[in-house]
Amino acid sequence: MLKLENITHKYQEKSAVNDISLEVQSGEILAIVGESGSGKTTLLNIVSGNITPESGTLSVDNEVIDIYFNRLIRDLPNIKLVPQDYRLKPDYSIYENIDLALTQYTHEYRRERVNELLVLCGIAEIKNKKPREVSGGEKQRTAIARSIAEEPLVLLLDEPFSNLDSINRTHLRSKIVEIIRQEEIACILVTHDLLDAFLVADRIAIMKKGEILMVDTPLNIFQETESQYIKEFVSSAIQPIRDFMKGFGKDMNFDV
Numbered sequence: 001m002l003k004l005e006n007i008t009h010k011y012q013e014k015s016a017v018n019d020i021s022l023e024v025q026s027g028e029i030l031a032i033v034g035e036s037g038s039g040k041t042t043l044l045n046i047v048s049g050n051i052t053p054e055s056g057t058l059s060v061d062n063e064v065i066d067i068y069f070n071r072l073i074r075d076l077p078n079i080k081l082v083p084q085d086y087r088l089k090p091d092y093s094i095y096e097n098i099d100l101a102l103t104q105y106t107h108e109y110r111r112e113r114v115n116e117l118l119v120l121c122g123i124a125e126i127k128n129k130k131p132r133e134v135s136g137g138e139k140q141r142t143a144i145a146r147s148i149a150e151e152p153l154v155l156l157l158d159e160p161f162s163n164l165d166s167i168n169r170t171h172l173r174s175k176i177v178e179i180i181r182q183e184e185i186a187c188i189l190v191t192h193d194l195l196d197a198f199l200v201a202d203r204i205a206i207m208k209k210g211e212i213l214m215v216d217t218p219l220n221i222f223q224e225t226e227s228q229y230i231k232e233f234v235s236s237a238i239q240p241i242r243d244f245m246k247g248f249g250k251d252m253n254f255d256v
């Protein structure tokens with residue numbers, strides 16, 4: 001389980017993340033949404049170790065992680081970030097890109113784990129291709145496979161659906177859920193798309209001006225009646241969600 005307590009960060013005296021506390025269980029997906037500049041990326045960078053916050057604590061499975069240590073390699077144990085641009089090695093195959101994450105293990109274990117990840121992430125058929133020869137969704141799934149190779153306890157996904165067409169998007173959504181459940185990872189996913197958040201997340205956190213306004217299940221978020229800001233914020237996604245669910249023969253009636 002990932003736990004953030006009272007995380008605060010400022011850029012030149014300007015508050016970007018203000019006293020945020022959150023918990024994400026193993027096997028759970030928490031989507032963070034919010035308007036541009038609300039602090040989503042800053043929060044993700046703090047949890048991944050790329051930004052040292054001003055204050056607050058971060059723990060994984062009840063063990064406090066030292067996020068204040070001035071390290072050369074900004075990589076926290078057990079926490080992996082999948083960057084928006086995938087950062088795959090262009091001259092290596094999909095198989096080799098994943099295998100690179102496991103160089104300190106035995107050949108036998110590497111082969112076994114990479115093959116398991118290729119199947120789990122739905123990329124076994126393209127294992128011999130180079131990143132330039134595969135789709136954006138396949139690149140994203142390769143980047144996820146590489147990030148979870150060493151069985152981290154926490155996975156951070158930064159806008160995983162951006163630049164994907166609707167078929168790749170739909171496939172990736174279900175794959176992410178399958179991967180997170182099977183590997184029992186606590187997952188934070190940042191997205192600007194509320195339809196993706198609604199369909200993939202167990203809970204959604206809405207950020208505004210560095211603070212979390214509400215954390216709840218997607219249905220409760222979309223049925224929120226007290227906060228005018230949240231009602232307006234989610235309103236644009238209600239029709240796309242209805243349309244999407246109708247495609248599966250389900251009527252979504254939000255009381256908003």
Ligand SMILES: Nc1ncnc2c1ncn2[C@@H]1O[C@H](COP(=O)(O)OP(=O)(O)OP(=O)(O)O)[C@@H](O)[C@H]1O
Pocket residue numbers: 011012015016034035036037038039040041042043192
């Ligand atoms: N390196 C930086 N230096 C100074 N201010 C920054 C820096 N990075 C972000 N900020 C500011 O901090 C606040 C939060 O930014 P952040 O990028 O975390 O928001 P965001 O929700 O991820 O936005 P977006 O959806 O546009 O990516 C904003 O006011 C932003 O202008």
